[in-house]
Amino acid sequence: MRQFAVIGLGQFGSSVALALAEKGCDVLAIDSDQDRVDEISEQVSQSVTVDAADEKALKSLGMKDIDVAIVSTGEDIEASISIVLILKEIGVKEIIAKAVTPIHGTILKKVGADRVVFPERDMGERIAESLASPNVMDYSEISDTHSIVELVAPKKFWTKQLSDLKLEDTKVSIVAIKRKVPVITAEGETEFREEINIKPSPEDKINRSDILIMIGSFEGIQKVRGIQ
């Protein structure tokens, strides 16, 4: 099983550590704040209170066997750069670091981070997308030119088969359909069950309660979003 270390247990770090632990992964959680460590200690395999920017202290933790280290001390820019450097020196196989600015991200890459994430920026973009267009349920850029988007099925699509949508010009593919199916619970209450149809066939019809998961270029997705 892969071993993870999460350094910095702020909102982002503790969310990552808890999500990994929930998936059954071995997680070593590290922070210099005792309260933050205490908060998470029962849910992760191991937790330590230590200043990770202190080279000696971090090396004493025996991080050699760690497969992936997530450095989420983003706000403390200097500390995050030092930690990445130390982890690289220790020989941690993969280092993922959280950055707060593009320059910070560039430095982290230069000192050895294999991947740099910008959670605040990404979340900001997602929120802006969903606010600008309420029919966008989720949005994520997968490259500089393409994104994946969850879009409430436009009215024009309702009851139509996928093959009738004529999306070829937009070069957008519907890769999955999320559908809310109405049900009645044992208590007699109305509810809905969410079903997901991965790789829908051209004959599949679109329902009013569908959310289309689409992949395509920014321009293509923009065109589909313009359809009412």
Add this chain to the structure above:
Amino acid sequence: MNGDNSQGLEKKQAQRKKDIDTIIEVGKFYFLNQKFDEAIAEYKKAIALDSKSIDAYYNLGITLEAISDQDGARDAFAKVLELDPANKGAQEHYDRLVED
């Protein structure tokens, strides 16, 4: 005389409650048949007759959430919680919508 009046009023209220319940049941029927707009119209009709109908607001919330009208659904569940703060189902839906 007063007794007759209050009995008449009770009868009227009971009949009104029955009418609202029937409207909500019709709404549920439409919802189960994926006729969401018709279901919404029925629940709104029930709310027009009784602006404190927890059932009508709850079912309206479920239907709006099913068609991804997040704001509308959130408002409907908030109304349920205003009328019945201990409503577990509405609380769960509301929390999920706020998180989204």
